[in-house]
Amino acid sequence: MADKKIGNFEAIALILTVIVNHVVLNLPKNIIASSSSSSIINVLFISIIAVLIGYFVCKLLERFPKLDILDIANFLGGKWLKILTGILFLGYFLFTVSVVLRSFSEGLKIIFFPRSPIAAIMILFLITIIITNKIGFQAIIRSNFFMMPIFIFTILFIFFANVGNFTVQRMLPLLGNGAFTTFFSGLSNLFAFGGFAYLYFLPPYLKDDNGLKKITFASIITSGICLLFSVATLLFLSPNSVITEEVFPLYLASRNIEFGRFFQRLDAVFLLIWIISLTAYLSISFSFATRVFQKLLNFEYTKWYTALFCLFIFGFALIPKNMYELIFVENVIYQYVVLILIFGISLALLVFANIKYNLLEKKKGAVSIDKASI
Amino acid sequence: MQLLFGIDVGDTERIKVTFQFTMPNSSGENNPGETAPSVIDTVEAACIESAVNLVNTFVSKEVNLSHCKIVVFSEEIAKQGISKEIYSLMNKVEVRPDTNIIISTSTAEEYITSVKPSLENLVAKFYEILPRSSEYTGYTSDIHLIDFFNKLESMSEEPIAILR
Numbered sequence: 001m002a003d004k005k006i007g008n009f010e011a012i013a014l015i016l017t018v019i020v021n022h023v024v025l026n027l028p029k030n031i032i033a034s035s036s037s038s039s040i041i042n043v044l045f046i047s048i049i050a051v052l053i054g055y056f057v058c059k060l061l062e063r064f065p066k067l068d069i070l071d072i073a074n075f076l077g078g079k080w081l082k083i084l085t086g087i088l089f090l091g092y093f094l095f096t097v098s099v100v101l102r103s104f105s106e107g108l109k110i111i112f113f114p115r116s117p118i119a120a121i122m123i124l125f126l127i128t129i130i131i132t133n134k135i136g137f138q139a140i141i142r143s144n145f146f147m148m149p150i151f152i153f154t155i156l157f158i159f160f161a162n163v164g165n166f167t168v169q170r171m172l173p174l175l176g177n178g179a180f181t182t183f184f185s186g187l188s189n190l191f192a193f194g195g196f197a198y199l200y201f202l203p204p205y206l207k208d209d210n211g212l213k214k215i216t217f218a219s220i221i222t223s224g225i226c227l228l229f230s231v232a233t234l235l236f237l238s239p240n241s242v243i244t245e246e247v248f249p250l251y252l253a254s255r256n257i258e259f260g261r262f263f264q265r266l267d268a269v270f271l272l273i274w275i276i277s278l279t280a281y282l283s284i285s286f287s288f289a290t291r292v293f294q295k296l297l298n299f300e301y302t303k304w305y306t307a308l309f310c311l312f313i314f315g316f317a318l319i320p321k322n323m324y325e326l327i328f329v330e331n332v333i334y335q336y337v338v339l340i341l342i343f344g345i346s347l348a349l350l351v352f353a354n355i356k357y358n359l360l361e362k363k364k365g366a367v368s369i370d371k372a373s374i
Numbered sequence: 375m376q377l378l379f380g381i382d383v384g385d386t387e388r389i390k391v392t393f394q395f396t397m398p399n400s401s402g403e404n405n406p407g408e409t410a411p412s413v414i415d416t417v418e419a420a421c422i423e424s425a426v427n428l429v430n431t432f433v434s435k436e437v438n439l440s441h442c443k444i445v446v447f448s449e450e451i452a453k454q455g456i457s458k459e460i461y462s463l464m465n466k467v468e469v470r471p472d473t474n475i476i477i478s479t480s481t482a483e484e485y486i487t488s489v490k491p492s493l494e495n496l497v498a499k500f501y502e503i504l505p506r507s508s509e510y511t512g513y514t515s516d517i518h519l520i521d522f523f524n525k526l527e528s529m530s531e532e533p534i535a536i537l538r
Contacts, residue, residue, distance in 0.1 A: 165520070255470060256472065
């Protein structure tokens with residue numbers, strides 16, 4: 001385990017990779033489609049809610065240091081609950097990788113490779129995932145950590161480089177489709193903080209046992225800032241009808257950037273950076289999927305079945321027959337999967353585990369929960 | 375390389391599209407001072423997509439609009455309404471949002487055939503610099519496709535384009 005330990009900044013970068021990649025894909029577009037001109041207020045609102053949930057999760061995990069959600073499920077309901085939770089998270093990671101892979105590949109196909117088969121583009125990414133996972137978890141995490149400032153820089157740069165093209169009045173009326181849509185139904189946009197899924201698995205990997213709280217807050221606040229800048233860029237730049245129909249809305253924004261006659265068409269550079277970012281994200285999610293599988297079946301090694309998982313992802317990613325089905329899976333199903341699993345089931349599991357812990361504490365006095373006892 | 379295209383009201387179809395291409399390797403370095411040659415083709419079609427497909431059937435290279443600098447509309451078609459064409463252009467990934475929009479008082483085809491860059495050998499460079507004269511003169515404006523489209527969609531603004 002020692003060689004798998006990660007520092008606080010690496011952990012923050014790991015959680016941020018989720019938001020960065022979804023921002024590049026369709027996340028801001030979905031928020032603008034649902035909240036219209038109140039998107040900025042909605043992002044601020046859900047960011048505050050996410051910080052509160054983050055605080056709550058940290059409090060709930062305080063009782064279970066160095067344990068991930070599978071260990072906590074084992075403590076709460078025994079082996080069967082651990083297996084059930086593990087299957088749900090395994091499904092979540094594989095589903096996310098499949099959907100993101102297909103979505104990004106479709107975008108690349110539309111922009112650069114209109115005559116190339118989608119499978120060929122996806123296979124290139126899958127080969128990269130297999131190679132990175134063969135190299136190891138530490139290599140993925142460190143590469144992601146080194147590249148993360150550049151990924152975030154692209155989002156901020158697109159905002160500031162486009163300031164001259166902005167129509168700030170597009171954020172009016174402030175409450176968009178109404179207070180109910182902004183604050184109540186807009187709560188569903190919490191799915192933007194899907195990075196919480198990694199938070200539940202982080203404790204055993206952390207070098208600093210007390211770092212979880214710092215990691216949680218830093219990652220949520222930075223995620224919120226990235227989301228805010230990307231939503232603001234799109235909202236101020238083009239009418240909603242344009243944004244909601246684009247494949248990569250942020251790519252559209254990057255196409256508007258030019259500095260005189262000499263620095264034009266910077267979008268290709270952005271796309272290259274986002275391809276690296278996507279590879280890091282897919283590798284991390286895939287690595288977590290294999291780790292969950294390994295933990296469920298008590299395998300000693302993960303490397304031999306990574307290729308099999310890749311084949312599964314490849315097959316699953318090809319299920320949507322067209323862009324319409326893919327958009328439905330990405331926008332609707334993914335949203336509900338995150339809300340139900342990450343913010344519903346997982347939180348409920350942590351709450352019940354804490355209740356059980358308190359009951360045991362009352363019955364037997366002080367109990368020590370560690371891996372050996374579970 | 376495709377430089378610009380013009381859209382007129384068609385005689386037999388809805389629109390008449392005129393394309394101007396530069397000849398490959400026609401940078402004019404062999405005869406300094408001489409304007410690089412370009413090729414002009416005109417087709418009639420129901421929409422821009424069909425026109426591009428039609429041109430692709432008889433030119434040896436695939437038409438790519440990535441380097442298109444200007445889209446010229448004739449005044450006649452502009453008066454009829456060009457929102458369909460603007461939507462088509464916006465939906466094409468190849469067409470860049472900073473492409474300039476020009477409304478020609480003559481037909482677009484006449485405009486394209488009559489443009490003779492006098493102080494510039496490269497036609498592509500001429501088309502790129504032409505709208506930028508708004509930086510030092512008040513007689514013209516630098517209107518991009520994205521600005522035109524945004525104003526077309528806006529409830530509080532009207533789209534404007536360069537009139538030539």
